[in-house]
Amino acid sequence: xxxxxxxxxxxxxxxxxxxxxxxxxxxxxxxxxxxxxxxxxxxxxxxxxxxxxxxxxxxxxxxxxxxxxxxxxxxxxxxxxxxxxxxxxxxxxxxxxxxxxxxxxxxxxxxxxxxxxxxxxxxxxxxxxxxxxxxxxxxxxxxxxxxxxxxxxxxxxxxxxxxxxxxxxxxxxxxxxxxxxxxxxxxxxxxxxxxxxxxxxxxxxxxxxxxxxxxxxxxxxxxxxxxxxxxxxxxxxxxxxxxxxxxxxxxxxxxxxxxxxxxxxxxxxxxxxxxxxxxxxxxxxxxxxxxxxxxxxxxxxxxxxxxxxxxxxxxxxxxxxxxxxxxxxxxxxxxxxxxxxxxxxxxxxxxxxxxxxxxxxxxxxxxxxxxxxxxxxxxxxxxxxxxxxxxxxxxxxxxxxxxxxxxxxxxxxxxxxxxxxxxxxxxxxxxxxxxxxxxxxxxxxxxxxxxxxxxxxxxxxxxxxxxxxxxxxxxxxxxxxxxxxxxxxxxxxxxxxxxxxxxxxxxxxxx
Amino acid sequence: xxxxxxxxxxxxxxxxxxxxxxxxxxxxxxxxxxxxxxxxxxxxxxxxxxxxxxxxxxxxxxxxxxxxxxxxxxxxxxxxxxxxxxxxxxxxxxxxxxxxxxxxxxxxxxxxxxxxxxxxxxxxxxxxxxxxxxxxxxxxxxxxxxxxxxxxxxxxxxxxxxxxxxxxxxxxxxxxxxxxxxxxxxxxxxxxxxxxxxxxxxxxxxxxxxxxxxxxxxxxxxxxxxxxxxxxxxxxxxxxxxxxxxxxxxxxxxxxxxxxxxxxxxxxxxxxxxxxxxxxxxxxxxxxxxxxxxxxxxxxxxxxxxxxxxxxx
Numbered sequence: 046x047x048x049x050x051x052x053x054x055x056x057x058x059x060x061x062x063x064x065x066x067x068x069x070x071x072x073x074x075x076x077x078x079x080x081x082x083x084x085x086x087x088x089x090x091x092x093x094x095x096x097x098x099x100x101x102x103x104x105x106x107x108x109x110x111x112x113x114x115x116x117x118x119x120x121x122x123x124x125x126x127x128x129x130x131x132x133x134x135x136x137x138x139x140x141x142x143x144x145x146x147x148x149x150x151x152x153x154x155x156x157x158x159x160x161x162x163x164x165x166x167x168x169x170x171x172x173x174x175x176x177x178x179x180x181x182x183x184x185x186x187x188x189x190x191x192x193x194x195x196x197x198x199x200x201x202x203x204x205x206x207x208x209x210x211x212x213x214x215x216x217x218x219x220x221x222x223x224x225x226x227x228x229x230x231x232x233x234x235x236x237x238x239x240x241x242x243x244x245x246x247x248x249x250x251x252x253x254x255x256x257x258x259x260x261x262x263x264x265x266x267x268x269x270x271x272x273x274x275x276x277x278x279x280x281x282x283x284x285x286x287x288x289x290x291x292x293x294x295x296x297x298x299x300x301x302x303x304x305x306x307x308x309x310x311x312x313x314x315x316x317x318x319x320x321x322x323x324x325x326x327x328x329x330x331x332x333x334x335x336x337x338x339x340x341x342x343x344x345x346x347x348x349x350x351x352x353x354x355x356x357x358x359x360x361x362x363x364x365x366x367x368x369x370x371x372x373x374x375x376x377x378x379x380x381x382x383x384x385x386x387x388x389x390x391x392x393x394x395x396x397x398x399x400x401x402x403x404x405x406x407x408x409x410x411x412x413x414x415x416x417x418x419x420x421x422x423x424x425x426x427x428x429x430x431x432x433x434x435x436x437x438x439x440x441x442x443x444x445x446x447x448x449x450x451x452x453x454x455x456x457x458x459x460x461x462x463x464x465x466x467x468x469x470x471x472x473x474x475x476x477x478x479x480x481x482x483x484x485x486x487x488x489x490x491x492x493x494x495x496x497x498x499x500x501x502x503x504x505x506x507x508x509x510x511x512x513x514x515x516x517x518x519x520x521x522x523x524x525x526x527x528x529x530x531x532x533x534x535x536x537x538x539x540x541x542x543x544x545x546x547x548x549x550x551x552x553x554x555x556x
Numbered sequence: 557x558x559x560x561x562x563x564x565x566x567x568x569x570x571x572x573x574x575x576x577x578x579x580x581x582x583x584x585x586x587x588x589x590x591x592x593x594x595x596x597x598x599x600x601x602x603x604x605x606x607x608x609x610x611x612x613x614x615x616x617x618x619x620x621x622x623x624x625x626x627x628x629x630x631x632x633x634x635x636x637x638x639x640x641x642x643x644x645x646x647x648x649x650x651x652x653x654x655x656x657x658x659x660x661x662x663x664x665x666x667x668x669x670x671x672x673x674x675x676x677x678x679x680x681x682x683x684x685x686x687x688x689x690x691x692x693x694x695x696x697x698x699x700x701x702x703x704x705x706x707x708x709x710x711x712x713x714x715x716x717x718x719x720x721x722x723x724x725x726x727x728x729x730x731x732x733x734x735x736x737x738x739x740x741x742x743x744x745x746x747x748x749x750x751x752x753x754x755x756x757x758x759x760x761x762x763x764x765x766x767x768x769x770x771x772x773x774x775x776x777x778x779x780x781x782x783x784x785x786x787x788x789x790x791x792x793x794x795x796x797x798x799x800x801x802x803x804x805x806x807x808x809x810x811x812x813x814x815x816x817x818x819x820x821x822x823x824x825x826x827x828x829x830x831x832x833x834x835x836x837x838x839x840x841x842x843x844x845x846x847x848x849x850x851x852x853x854x855x856x857x858x859x860x861x862x863x864x865x866x867x868x869x
Contacts (some may be wrong), residue, residue: 069638069832070594077596149603191598207606209594211640227649228639229828230820266721266818273708273720274818405831432587435833439589442601457597471598481600516572 058259063271065285068232072209076426077191083547089195091213093187094250101187102251115178122169127239129220136165148206150192152185152468179536186325190469215318220256232263234475247552273396279516281287282535294534305533307544308461314527319483323522328392329521333374334384341526344411359517361461371515384423395426399447401455402436412456462546562869568850580621588833590637607733634836643840653723654821658806660741665748695750704743704816721818733817740817749800753797759791791865800856804849
């Protein structure tokens with residue numbers, strides 16, 4: 046018979062982790078799923094890495110030189126960097142890795158637009174020459190937002206950026222054990238003894254990434270099962286426990302519970318700007334006037350107000366450039382009569398609004414239910430289409446009219462870490478046909494984003510972000526439904542767990 | 557007999573061809589897009605479109621079907637869109653947990669349900685019969701996930717007798733293997749016990765009223781021999797049919813139990829693949845399911861001849 050208690054006492058060099066979702070692939074450049082990014086950050090390293098203040102610090106790089114115009118950047122790799130297959134990391138690997146990343150990442154695309162040359166000077170030194178200044182180069186190379194600028198061996202980095210890689214060799218602190226990968230059930234990472242640890246203290250993606258485990262095993266399981274397994278000591282760390290289960294976990298003296306990501310999340314009500322009735326900004330504004338963020342947040346995160354707040358902004362609260370400029374429409378008591386009046390002025394005449402809701406995802410289901418109720422309160426004719434996330438993912442890409450397979454509204458949420466500034470914030474873009482789903486178009490928003498990219502200092506960045514926020518509210522690029530935090534939980538035998546936008550495995554220890 | 561078996565095996569080919577066409581067509585028209593899932597929530601519509609093209613999902617139906625069929629005929633079920641792993645490898649990873657769960661579930665179900673059914677038929681109309689029937693009704697009525705969570709709460713969390721979740725391969729030790737499977741197998745066995753006990757009882761009741769049973773009694777044959785040698789063998793054909801159906805349905809039908817106890821079985825594989833629209837995996841697993849169904853049916857038909865020598869093929 047099994048002896049779970051005995052088994053539990055063994056293997057202090059093993060960390061058992063339950064991730065937020067199934068690790069279905071391992072390419073954080075071709076794909077932007079958070080769970081894939083989180084796994085990839087263990088296996089691949091970055092040239093620079095942000096710390097908890099979002100400041101980029103040298104990681105694979107020893108350092109850099111830049112000219113006064115921020116146009117010529119010269120980087121030098123640290124000596125002794127090795128890939129998991131034993132090969133030395135050189136600029137021959139770095140250049141194709143950056144080229145692949147530049148195709149997929151919004152900041153990478155900005156670099157590519159300005160790029161004159163990306164050239165190797167020797168095995169450890171390379172240079173990026175630009176025709177326009179790009180002061181945010183280090184942030185681009187060190188950010189945690191997917192796609193991350195991961196450095197891969199040349200043969201892997203040459204993969205089409207729209208195809209998933211099939212070999213998982215990096216130079217990060219953990220090796221991915223492909224043989225033991227059971228997609229949908231288990232993923233195994235093993236310590237890379239050849240990893241060259243930096244001497245500085247580790248913080249997020251910066252500094253020394255010291256791994257104190259021989260193996261880190263990810264197990265994918267149902268939330269109720271994960272809660273029981275954590276209480277029973279069969280797992281050590283659970284990335285995203287459901288809010289409903291938090292009170293039970295908090296009562297257990299062997300379990301620690303804390304906020305996972307200090308940047309939290311921003312809920313999103315996304316309208317299709319191409320199709321009636323939301324091709325009329327007045328109707329989009331009427332919806333925003335009716336949205337009560339408290340209702341959304343209670344439905345998403347529960348009654349514990351320490352884990353959510355209303356958010357009259359498109360940006361993450363508590364970050365240096367947070368602004369509420371233009372956010373008046375989301376403040377104060379909701380005025381349904383005024384919203385109805387605006388709908389009437391805009392000529393809304395009971396046309397059907399197709400609300401596509403992924404009911405298999407607790408957050409989008411909660412958001413969708415509140416939206417249906419809100420729209421009905423202001424007299425809109427709601428067609429609530431309950432479906433799964435896989436279908437929403439496909440349907441939201443259709444530009445067809447809603448009665449021909451298109452849509453009017455869907456919900457999602459954005460990681461707050463992606464909303465600290467316009468660079469990783471795909472949902473903020475208002476470039477029309479090339480914008481994110483919903484295809485919002487606003488020259489004012491785009492002008493603000495361009496100003497932010499070119500901003501030479503913090504004051505200019507702040508001004509640009511205020512301008513973007515105002516224009517985004519004016520355009521109703523989307524409707525933020527509030528800001529919410531999520532928990533993580535771990536056994537008290539585990540120490541060193543930090544709050545971050547991704548699970549930080551380095552420097553974690555287990556008694 | 558040999559010709560019959562050969563004929564039946566050959567008959568699997570058109571069955572699987574129809575299944576292949578049906579599954580492929582169904583997935584083609586079903587909503588959803590693996591490219592959107594790979595790309596993730598931050599990707600732009602253009603990125604999604606490029607990924608779809610790189611996966612070949614923008615090609616016409618007939619070309620995609622023909623390509624897939626050609627590979628299948630060459631013994632290649634393709635590779636997962638997401639993991640780039642061969643589908644055969646992903647299926648092979650999941651066979652042992654599912655097969656282990658099936659064997660243990662049916663062992664528990666058969667070893668308890670058949671004696672219960674026989675006992676209920678023998679003691680027809682008494683309190684024993686009623687207790688067995690109440691158990692059968694409960695077995696049918698209680699959802700497996702409720703039983704599963706109750707078992708896990710009691711025997712894993714409270715009594716610390718078994719692990720809450722997971723699967724240990726057989727080669728890592730029989731004790732660990734069994735320990736991981738006891739709770740899920742018991743949870744799942746409830747339904748099959750109820751079904752088999754009811755069928756056994758009903759069939760035994762019919763058989764026990766037959767003339768030859770009365771004759772056996774008149775000749776002084778003992779009760780145990782009447783029940784388990786004479787009557788049960790004659791009641792076996794419907795029981796074998798039900799066990800066969802149960803065996804086949806367990807291959808992919810244990811998904812709830814697999815999820816509750818985090819067992820990496822075939823049921824979870826196919827459900828995950830459906831949710832992600834991992835077409836090659838869905839197609840490969842469904843083809844395999846259909847093949848196993850056909851083979852199990854064939855085995856059941858052959859078993860009939862063991863229990864009833866009058867049956868000839």
